[in-house]
Amino acid sequence: MSRPNNGRVFSAVLIKDLRIEFRSRVLMNQVLPFAGLVMIMFAFALDNDDVLQRVAGGLVWLATLFSSLIIIQRSFAVEAADQALDSLRVAGIDLAGVYFGKAIALTIKLIVLDFVLLVTAMLLYRVDLTGSGLVLLVTCVLGSTTGLGFVGTLYGGLTAGAKGRETLLPLLLLPVVAPVLIAATRATEAAFASGGAQTSEGWAWVGLLAVFAAVFGVGGSLAFGPLIDE
Amino acid sequence: MSQLVTSTSATGTRATRVLGLLAILVMLWVVIGGLVFTPQDVVQGESVRIMYVHVPSAWIAYLAFILTAVASASWLIGKKHSMGFDRFAGASAEVGVMFMAITLVTGSLWGRLTWGEFWQWDPRLTTTAFLFVTYLGYLAVRRLEGSAEQRARRSAIIALLAVLEIPLVHFSVVIWRSLHQGATVLNPSGDVKLDDLMLFTLFSGVVGFTLVFFWLVLHRQRTMLLLDVVNRRGLDTAIANRRAEGSTN
Amino acid sequence: MVSEVISFVDAVIAYDNFPAVAGATFSVDSGEIILLQGPNGAGKTTLLRACAGLLPIARGNATVLGVDLKSDRATVRSQVGLLGHSNGLYQDLTVAENIGFWSRLVGAGNEDIAQAMRLMGLSERLSAVKISNLSAGQRRRCALATLIVRRARLWLLDEPHAGLDAQGRDELDKTLRSARDAGATVVFASHEIDRAQALATRRLKVTSGVVSEA
Numbered sequence: 001m002s003r004p005n006n007g008r009v010f011s012a013v014l015i016k017d018l019r020i021e022f023r024s025r026v027l028m029n030q031v032l033p034f035a036g037l038v039m040i041m042f043a044f045a046l047d048n049d050d051v052l053q054r055v056a057g058g059l060v061w062l063a064t065l066f067s068s069l070i071i072i073q074r075s076f077a078v079e080a081a082d083q084a085l086d087s088l089r090v091a092g093i094d095l096a097g098v099y100f101g102k103a104i105a106l107t108i109k110l111i112v113l114d115f116v117l118l119v120t121a122m123l124l125y126r127v128d129l130t131g132s133g134l135v136l137l138v139t140c141v142l143g144s145t146t147g148l149g150f151v152g153t154l155y156g157g158l159t160a161g162a163k164g165r166e167t168l169l170p171l172l173l174l175p176v177v178a179p180v181l182i183a184a185t186r187a188t189e190a191a192f193a194s195g196g197a198q199t200s201e202g203w204a205w206v207g208l209l210a211v212f213a214a215v216f217g218v219g220g221s222l223a224f225g226p227l228i229d230e
Numbered sequence: 231m232s233q234l235v236t237s238t239s240a241t242g243t244r245a246t247r248v249l250g251l252l253a254i255l256v257m258l259w260v261v262i263g264g265l266v267f268t269p270q271d272v273v274q275g276e277s278v279r280i281m282y283v284h285v286p287s288a289w290i291a292y293l294a295f296i297l298t299a300v301a302s303a304s305w306l307i308g309k310k311h312s313m314g315f316d317r318f319a320g321a322s323a324e325v326g327v328m329f330m331a332i333t334l335v336t337g338s339l340w341g342r343l344t345w346g347e348f349w350q351w352d353p354r355l356t357t358t359a360f361l362f363v364t365y366l367g368y369l370a371v372r373r374l375e376g377s378a379e380q381r382a383r384r385s386a387i388i389a390l391l392a393v394l395e396i397p398l399v400h401f402s403v404v405i406w407r408s409l410h411q412g413a414t415v416l417n418p419s420g421d422v423k424l425d426d427l428m429l430f431t432l433f434s435g436v437v438g439f440t441l442v443f444f445w446l447v448l449h450r451q452r453t454m455l456l457l458d459v460v461n462r463r464g465l466d467t468a469i470a471n472r473r474a475e476g477s478t479n
Numbered sequence: 480m481v482s483e484v485i486s487f488v489d490a491v492i493a494y495d496n497f498p499a500v501a502g503a504t505f506s507v508d509s510g511e512i513i514l515l516q517g518p519n520g521a522g523k524t525t526l527l528r529a530c531a532g533l534l535p536i537a538r539g540n541a542t543v544l545g546v547d548l549k550s551d552r553a554t555v556r557s558q559v560g561l562l563g564h565s566n567g568l569y570q571d572l573t574v575a576e577n578i579g580f581w582s583r584l585v586g587a588g589n590e591d592i593a594q595a596m597r598l599m600g601l602s603e604r605l606s607a608v609k610i611s612n613l614s615a616g617q618r619r620r621c622a623l624a625t626l627i628v629r630r631a632r633l634w635l636l637d638e639p640h641a642g643l644d645a646q647g648r649d650e651l652d653k654t655l656r657s658a659r660d661a662g663a664t665v666v667f668a669s670h671e672i673d674r675a676q677a678l679a680t681r682r683l684k685v686t687s688g689v690v691s692e693a
Contacts, residue, residue, distance in 0.1 A: 005586070012583035016569065016576075023571040023609070078569060082610075087567030090531050091629060092556030093584055154391075158384065162374050172367040172388075175360050176395050179402035186406070208402055219394055223387045230380060230533055377494075377535060465493055465537070472501040475687040 006097040013101025017075065018108065026074050027109050032116050035067040039120045052125040054195050057188030059125075060117045061181050064110065064148070069170055071109055072152040075102060076160040085160065085228065095225035099153060103220065107149030114141045118188075133191040136202045140191065143209030144184040150216040151176050157228045183208040241452040249445050256438035263431040272423065277343035282431055284336040286439035287329045288358070294326025294443065295365065299393045302386035313458065314451075316382035319389060320372055321450035323365055325443055330362045353407055357400040364392050378458065482509050484633055484664045485530055487690070489539035492522075492529045499525035501688035502539070507666060512659055514679035515668040522688040523668040524563065527635040530666065531561035544633060560631030562639060566622035568610045574621050575606040581625040595627040598657075600650045615642035623651065627658075634658060636667035640674065652678050 021027055042059045046052055052059075079085035088098055118137065121127055129137065155172045159165040183205040189195065190202030242250075264282035271278035298319045305315035337355065338348040349355070372385045424432065485507040492500040500522040507513050515523045528534050530543055532552035541548040543555045568577050575592070582592050596606060599620040610618060619642050626634060634655070640648050648671070655665050655678060668685075669675035676682070682693035 008586055009584055012580055015583070016572070016580050019576065020569060020571045078571070081570060082568050083563070083565040084567045084569055086565070087561075087625075088584075090533060090556055090559070090561045090567075091584075091631075092532075092553060092558075158371070158388075168367075168370055168374075171363070171370060175363045175367065175399070176391075178360060179398045182402045182406050204405070208398075208405075212398060215394055215398065219391060223391060226383050227387055229383070230376070230535075379535060465498060469491060469493075469498045469501045469538075472498050472688045 006094050006100075009094045009097025010101045010104075013098050014105050017078075017102055017105035020078055021105075021109060027071065027112065031067050031070055031074075031113065034070065035063050035113060035117055036120055038063045038066065039117065039124060043124055049126065053127055053192075056121045056125040056127045057192055057194060058181075058185045060114070060121050060188060061144070061184045063117055064114055064144075064184075065174065065177060065181060067113055068106075068110060068148055068152055069173065071106065071113070072156040072173075073166065073169065075106055075153070076156045080160050085157075089229065095228070096221040099157070099221050099224035100217075102157075103149040103153040103217075105149075106152055107145045110145035110148055111141060114145060127192040127194065129192065130199070132199045133193065136187060136199055136206070137191040139206050140184055140187040140202065140209065143206050143213055144180050147180050147209055147213035147216060148177060150213060150220045151180075154216065154220040154224055154227070157224055160228065179208060179212055183212070241449045241456065246445060246448050249441060249448070253438060253441035253445050256434055256441060260431060260435045260438045263427070263434065268428045268431050269425065274344055277340060278428075280336050280340040280343075282435045284333060284340055285432060286435040287332040287336065289436055290439045290443045291326050291330040291333050291358070291361070293440070294322045294329060294447075295361065295392070298323045298326065298365075298368075298389050302389035305382055305386045306390070311379065311382065313378065313382065314455075316378075316386070317451040317454040317458075318447070319386065320369075321447045321454060323368055323372075323389070324450060325446045327362065327365050327369065329439075329443070330358065330365065333358060334362060351403075351407060353400060353404040356403045357396065360399045361392075361396055364395065368392065378461075483507075483542075483545075484509050484511075485541075485543050485666070487539070487541045490529070490536050490541040491538035492525050492534050493537040494525075498537070498688055500529065500690070503541075503690040504539075505683055505690050505692070507664060509664055510659055510662070511664055512655060512678060512680045513664075513666040514675045514682045515666065515685050516672075516675075516682055516693055517668075517685035521685045522690075523685050524637050525688075526685065526690065527561060527637050527666065527668065528563070530633070531559050531635050532556045533561070558632045559635060560626035560629055560633070561635045561637075562622055562626060563637045566610075566618050567625070568618060568622060570611040571609065573607050573609055574601055574613070574617075574624075577610060577621060578624050578628055582628045585629050587628050587630075591628050595624040598627060598650065598654050599624040600647060616644055616647055619643055620647055620650075623654070627654070632663055634663055634665045634667070636665065638669060639667055640669050640671045648674060 039059065042063075043052060046055070076085070085098075089095070118141070122129065152173065155169060155176070159169045159172065162168060186197075187202040187205040187209070190197045190199050190205070193199070260282055264279050268279070268282075270276055301315045301319035301322065305311055305319065308315065337358075341350060342348050368385060368388050371388045372381060374381065374384065376384070483506055485505070487503040487505055490500065490503045491498050492503075503526060515526065517523055525534065529536065529541065529548065532543065532548060532555035535552075536549050544558055546554045548555065569580070572580070574596070578592050578595060582588070601617070601620055601624060605613070605617065610621065613621070619639070623639065636655075639651055639655075643651060652674070655667075659665055667675070667679075684691050684693040
């Protein structure tokens with residue numbers, strides 16, 4: 001009998017999650033339109049080109065957080081529908097591998113989401129991007145989506161089968177990701193040069209995003225299994 | 231477990247009664263000292279008296295969450311996974327959330343009187359608010375359905391994750407504010423010149439609130455214990471019933 | 480090889496305050512095919528889930544494959560295959576992708592997938608069909624195929640015959656016998672009394688949470 005190993009579990013779960021998205025197109029057909037709609041609603045609410053340009057970074061990351069709640073719920077609704085995650089648990093599959101697989105799949109979906117949101121912001125809110133700003137922005141997206149992927153998978157797994165999960169997930173997740181919102185917003189503003197911010201100011205925030213992702217990557221891989229266990 | 235509960239009518243013991251009596255005496259002094267004997271502040275006037283409630287409750291709130299984290303870690307590390315640690319963690323968090331609410335309310339009232347604002351985006355205030363919400367989440371996780379062991383394991387992990395989270399929140403708010411404001415807002419108590427009597431009253435407040443905290447936690451974890459005992463007795467009866475049912479069929 | 484695969488002594492398994500299994504004392508040896516008999520709600524499902532290391536033992540003692548369920552449920556899980564009322568399949572993926580997912584998890588090869596599908600009567604044509612488009616019987620066979628790919632030592636099956644057509648049931652019985660011949664032990668609950676009794680080497684009666692020899 002071959003023992004399951006981490007890397008194998010990781011890649012199997014990652015491929016499986018991306019394949020499910022590819023088949024069902026929930027991100028494509030539902031989450032992205034929702035996120036785009038939110039960006040338009042922000043413009044209606046703020047109704048001022050200068051203000052929009054100034055706060056574009058914050059709006060992108062707010063839209064990311066709210067959309068991520070939907071993506072996370074979906075990611076675990078798929079597992080709960082026919083108790084597939086339960087089967088993995090029953091089979092003693094390495095849950096740290098499952099955790100990283102699901103977290104990275106979530107990260108990839110968030111990267112797609114943020115790409116669309118950032119392009120939307122540039123078109124709708126008329127923000128400009130320089131070459132060095134682009135490098136900062138890409139790094140910022142990678143750092144924050146990885147952090148969100150780790151935290152989201154952790155709390156998504158905890159609330160997966162629970163009663164009232166729709167409300168419990170935001171209550172648990174949003175306070176935890178406050179540092180991501182702050183850091184990613186400041187870094188994005190630096191990249192967009194909003195309010196005269198310098199690109200160099202953004203890199204310190206990217207450092208914070210990296211620390212956040214590392215802390216919750218390690219913490220999450222240890223905590224995920226015990227959290228979803230019966 | 232059931233032999234621990236000899237008198238089921240009350241959650242008090244001799245020790246908790248002494249503790250309660252001490253708490254009443256100290257708090258009596260805090261009330262009289264804080265409202266009557268201590269002088270006004272030169273700058274803040276009468277509003278400085280909020281300090282005797284605000285500072286001790288903030289101290290208790292943070293103490294409570296440290297104790298919750300320690301008890302949670304003890305539950306996880308301990309080979310026996312003693313439920314006493316879980317109950318203590320839960321009781322401490324519940325009481326801590328109450329003191330955190332008192333801290334936030336008294337703090338914003340005090341802020342209104344001294345700054346003219348209910349709220350400032352001060353790192354300490356913001357972190358406290360996040361701590362409050364985080365532990366509301368912790369209490370929500372404790373209420374999720376599942377076995378007692380599952381509840382203990384989940385909530386212990388959530389409590390420890392909060393220990394990771396709070397410094398990150400605090401740190402990010404600190405640099406956020408330092409970039410946007412020249413100087414951070416000082417906590418009101420930083421402006422106050424305390425004389426000996428005021429210091430003594432403040433100290434008494436800290437002691438008194440600590441006594442009240444432990445009195446509450448001891449009773450709360452004891453009601454939790456009683457609840458577990460009731461559940462286990464229910465289980466015993468249910469097992470007997472089901473066995474009887476099974477053998478007659 | 481542990482000859483005693485399952486050993487329960489006065490084991491109580493409870494959901495909150497309801498003792499679904501109020502006292503189970505029985506043992507299962509390697510190579511047996513055990514039928515759990517009893518009405519709905521008697522505790523058969525709970526017993527199977529407990530054997531799979533999913534539920535804590537509230538009272539008494541229980542070991543599975545030589546591992547104490549009270550102290551170490553995790554080790555049991557990788558060597559046990561439980562198939563409950565749910566199939567644990569991803570509805571948006573095809574038959575081949577679901578089985579392929581499990582084979583990737585445990586490091587099985589393409590031949591294993593092909594063999595599992597053949598044994599469960601899942602044709603080439605079905606392999607590219609989404610689970611959500613399959614009949615209940617076809618889904619059940621797909622779920623059983625994932626157990627074959629995993630090479631579980633103890634098979635715990637809750638109503639495995641439910642939803643299968645006659646051919647599928649014959650295929651299942653054949654598979655269970657050959658799995659037994661290969662050293663696996665099978666414990667299953669079924670309402671298909673005649674078929675189940677023909678398949679089983681021994682029966683256990685489960686009534687209102689109490690387990691006894693039939």
